[in-house]
Amino acid sequence: MKQLLLVFCLTATLTTYSQSFYGRTTGPLPFLNYGLGQDRLGGAKMGYLDSNILVKVVDSVKDTYKLQLSQQHFAYLPKSSFKTDTAIKLQPFYLTNSWRVWGDSAYDYVAVALTEKLPYRAVQQIDPSRIVVDIFGVASNTNWITQLKTVREIKNAWYEQIEDDVLRVFIELKHKQHWGYAIYYRNNNLQIRIKPQPEVLKIKKLKIAIDAGHGGSNSGADGVTTKVLEKEYTLKIAKEVEKYLHKKGADVFMTRTHDTDLTMVERTMMLREQQPDILISIHLNSSGNPATEGVSTYYRYIGFRPLSQKILGRMLQLGLNDYGNVGAFNFSLSGPTEYPNCLVEVAFLSNEEDEKRILDPKFHKEVARKIEKGVEDWLKEVKK
Ligand SMILES: [Zn+2]
Secondary structure (H helix, E strand, O other), rough: OOHHHHHHHHHHHHOOOOEEEEEEEOOOOOEOOOOOOOOOOOOEEEEEEEOOEEEEEEEEEEEEEEOOOOOEEEEEEEEEHEEEEOOOOOOOEEEOOEEEEEEEEOEEEEEEEEEOOOOOEEEEOOOOOOOEEEEOEEEEOOEEEEEEEOEEEEEEEEEEEEEEEEEEEEEOOOOOOOEEEEEEEOOOEEEEEOOOOOOOOOOOHEEEEEEEEOOOOOOOOOOOOOOEEHHHHHHHHHHHHHHHHHOOOOOEEEEOOOOOOOOOHHHHHHHHHOOOOOOEEEEEEOOOOOOOOOOOOOEEOOOOHHHHHHHHHHHHHHHEEEEEEEOOOOOOOOOOOOOOEEEEEEEEOOOOHHHHHHHHHHHHHHHHHHHHHHHHHHHHHHHH
């Protein structure tokens, strides 16, 4: 207890804040934001965290806590994702121990031995394809990285101590295409679970999740002349996509099949459970400017971009205006790193001409075909 008090006093004098305290992440999907920025979909996210991660709070701003991740790094956590933990015993320093790299029938894994659940962040890199994970508040004592031949996707795993208290984990992948990863703790070992590229790159071998946007009390946008609801038409289109993908032999999972309330967290948890190979979200766009029209596709992480480019390429064959391929997009369902995903904003409900198309059942079938063709194009590209 005495020691704990000393640490508290010490850290308080080291920072400019007088009242820092410790606790743990909690709830289903805790996430870190880079700053206090906000937009329609929330501020820019550094990434999701596992629950029960030790964090140090140094300031409070409205409904978020400012966290100190390391000497130089800060982030913001929603207060609803924080719980105080009086049982925390701070260690004078934290070290990484040995690593293990292996695979099973479904995934490859990298396990980094630690003595506490410390915060981390990750990014995808392309050319070469890598997953890069920073672990905060830790120094290396890793002198042993056991790598087993059971891995299918991991080419190499190594680290750099990029700052005195930030360890950077590099995981180099064998394939150009990222198929997704998850980061979590098993006891105090940080595990990075990597999805290997499927051996057969055919649509009939894939499990494809389709998310029809909105539903229930969340009706989304409405049509400029007819006032039709986005939630109804995303579902109609999603059902056509489902039908067409089924015809092509794919295993399809629908987050909803009728008009029902589903939060983003519920959708995300459902998808986490399902472990699809890819996710396609269907929405209809809306703008304050009635002249704005066209189709757009969205991704969050660079490694998942190709799927969204291929789907947009096919969608443009329907004669829709090119509203663009949008990256770093902060949509909840673009956030998961576990599988490549693509949000399709099919057309604008706020534009008269686009609205006419959206109302036409023939158009729904055409959209379904184009999305399927986009996935096929993507698979062909992945094979190269
Ligand atoms: Zn929408």
